[in-house]
Amino acid sequence: MSDVLSLSDVSYVRDGRPILNGIDWTVEEDQRWVILGPNGAGKTTLLRLASAGEFPTSGTVTVLGRTLGRVDVFELRNRIGMASSATARRIPAGETVRDVVLTAAYSVEGRWNEEYDRIDLRQADRILDEWELGGFAEHRFGTLSDGERKRATIARAVMTDPELLLLDEPSASLDLGARERLLRLLSGYAESSSSPAMIMVTHHVEEIPPGFTHALLIREGEIQAAGELESTLTAENLEATFGLPFELSRSRGRYAAVARGAADGADSAGAI
Ligand SMILES: Nc1ncnc2c1ncn2[C@@H]1O[C@H](COP(=O)(O)OP(=O)(O)OP(=O)(O)O)[C@@H](O)[C@H]1O
Numbered sequence: 001m002s003d004v005l006s007l008s009d010v011s012y013v014r015d016g017r018p019i020l021n022g023i024d025w026t027v028e029e030d031q032r033w034v035i036l037g038p039n040g041a042g043k044t045t046l047l048r049l050a051s052a053g054e055f056p057t058s059g060t061v062t063v064l065g066r067t068l069g070r071v072d073v074f075e076l077r078n079r080i081g082m083a084s085s086a087t088a089r090r091i092p093a094g095e096t097v098r099d100v101v102l103t104a105a106y107s108v109e110g111r112w113n114e115e116y117d118r119i120d121l122r123q124a125d126r127i128l129d130e131w132e133l134g135g136f137a138e139h140r141f142g143t144l145s146d147g148e149r150k151r152a153t154i155a156r157a158v159m160t161d162p163e164l165l166l167l168d169e170p171s172a173s174l175d176l177g178a179r180e181r182l183l184r185l186l187s188g189y190a191e192s193s194s195s196p197a198m199i200m201v202t203h204h205v206e207e208i209p210p211g212f213t214h215a216l217l218i219r220e221g222e223i224q225a226a227g228e229l230e231s232t233l234t235a236e237n238l239e240a241t242f243g244l245p246f247e248l249s250r251s252r253g254r255y256a257a258v259a260r261g262a263a264d265g266a267d268s269a270g271a272i
Contacts, residue, residue: 003062004029004164004197005050010059012045012221019045020221023059027214029163032190032198034208034229037218038242043201046218047084047166050199052076064163081162081196083153083170091153093142100141100152101127104159124159131155131185147178151185158189167200171207179207187211205233210253217241 005027012020020042027033027050035043048054049061052073061068066076091100102116102124128134131151136144144152150170157165170186171179189195190211202208208215208229215233216226218241225237235248238257245260 002029002065003027004031004064005199006060006062007049007056008060008062010049010056010061012042012049012054013057018221020049020056023221023223025216025223025226027164027197027199029197030193031214032195032212033200033214033216034212035199035201035216035218036203036205036233036238036241037224041218041241042221043218044084044168046216047082047168047199047201050164051080051082051166053082078160079163081157081160081165082168083150083157083166084168085172086168087157088149088153091141091156093140095141096137097133097139097141097144097148097152098124098128098137101155101159104156127155127159132181145178147174147182150174150178150182154186161196163196165196165198167198169201169203171202183207183209205238205248205255205257208233208255219243 003026005025007023007025010020010023011018023046035046037043045054049056049068050063052063052068055061055068063076064079095103102120105116105120105123125134125137128137131154133148133151133155136148136152141149141152154167154170157167167186171182174182186200187209188211190198190209198212200212213229214227215229217224217232217237224241225232233248233255235246238246238248246257247260249256
């Protein structure tokens with residue numbers, strides 16, 4: 001398997017403050033990574049480096065075989081799908097959901113006078129169905145619920161068949177039903193062998209979709225643990241990352257974490 005992303009001794013400093021420090025990390029094409037860490041740990045910054053949206057202060061970042069600083073990042077960005085609240089904010093509220101997805105093929109955020117190929121129209125409708133948005137194709141983006149908006153933003157990110165898909169907190173702010181629906185879709189996507197490498201930032205172990213294979217735990221800009229999900233996502237590593245002891249459990253491929261001593265019956269938890 002070839003590397004989709006490789007960071008070697010990467011540091012990122014802003015206003016004299018180290019935000020990432022000494023990061024070594026490799027993502028291969030069949031891997032689906034989740035990034036966990038406290039607020040301000042550097043998760044989004046890591047994703048921005050992976051999206052070729054930022055350059056490291058020192059060290060080497062290689063994305064899809066291209067080393068940042070030595071390539072045309074605009075060409076590179078076309079090969080990467082990114083869905084985040086920042087990408088959602090750039091979408092005009094009056095855009096139809098079909099156009100939100102379709103315009104990704106032309107790397108624009110609002111439809112103007114472009115003529116779209118029939119093949120792109122078919123692809124957009126197929127992706128809308130895949131992300132359970134078929135009935136919303138003519139709806140305006142600004143009228144969607146949070147859950148529908150998240151799915152539309154991800155549908156847009158996968159429209160161009162990216163070689164790397166980056167998701168920044170896709171289930172943040174969703175109600176329980178919308179979250180579970182999105183996790184089911186993300187899980188199906190992660191489990192498909194035709195899907196690209198994925199990296200997803202989340203705040204909650206409960207939001208890791210089955211099918212994700214690896215985890216990176218980060219604290220104050222430094223990696224606490226990284227590797228295969230099962231061996232990396234442990235109560236010990238969560239404590240080292242969040243500074244609090246946890247009971248961690250796993251059932252039917254889903255994780256749950258509770259601060260130790262915080263729940264009744266805590267002594268029955270902890271089994272993985
Ligand atoms: N361009 C910048 N200039 C100055 N500080 C920055 C910049 N980008 C990020 N930071 C700071 O770097 C730290 C890490 O930010 P980042 O958004 O990567 O964290 P995060 O782990 O994604 O946090 P959260 O979970 O709260 O979203 C924060 O303290 C943030 O204020």
